[in-house]
């Protein structure tokens with residue numbers, strides 16, 4: 583099965599190199615000051631310049647206003663925007679139109695009642711990131727290393743491409759793909775040596791394991 587991998591939270595040139603050489607399809611840069619993965623616009627511009635063709639450069643923002651997005655898009659060469667806050671469907675459509683970049687909207691899932699939001703955002707976004715809902719009062723809206731119950735989305739289909747995220751690591755990514763049928767997966771803390779520091783060997787192992795799933799999905 584051809585599974586596309588996104589490595590999120592790249593902070594150093596070696597991380598970009600590790601993601602690219604492992605065969606990841608997307609590399610993510612986090613713009614959220616409280617995050618251990620936060621990068622400045624200048625650092626992101628330099629990291630993005632190292633990304634080869636084939637590693638799509640994704641900027642992750644949380645409830646960003648136009649001024650922030652204007653500066654981001656003017657500084658960093660990007661292939662996609664990832665909206666990871668409480669952006670409304672109207673705001674997603676607005677950002678997509680204003681910047682002319684594909685937009686991926688993150689939707690947090692913790693229970694069955696969260697699933698309709700995926701369909702709602704699929705009407706306006708180019709892709710959906712189906713992530714674990716963060717714990718109440720969490721400092722970070724994502725990147726917490728927590729998985730949700732994958733059975734909630736097993737066998738489900740949506741109108742737009744989607745990516746599975748939340749608590750994935752080299753050991754569980756095969757099961758996650760087999761259970762959900764995901765064709766794209768996203769990881770951050772599961773391939774780190776410490777918060778904000780990616781581990782090249784974990785990245786390589788994650789991509790290998792994601793791309794060599796042979797199990798029949800368990801629905």
Ligand SMILES: O=C(O)c1ccccc1NCC(=O)[C@H](O)[C@H](O)COP(=O)(O)O
Pocket residue numbers: 590591610612614617618619620642644666713722723724725726727728747748749750768769770771772
């Ligand atoms: O990673 C962060 O620090 C972060 C900060 C603010 C909003 C979102 C953030 N990460 C979102 C991601 O795309 C993660 O890759 C996704 O939530 C999965 O994270 P993990 O469970 O650590 O693999």
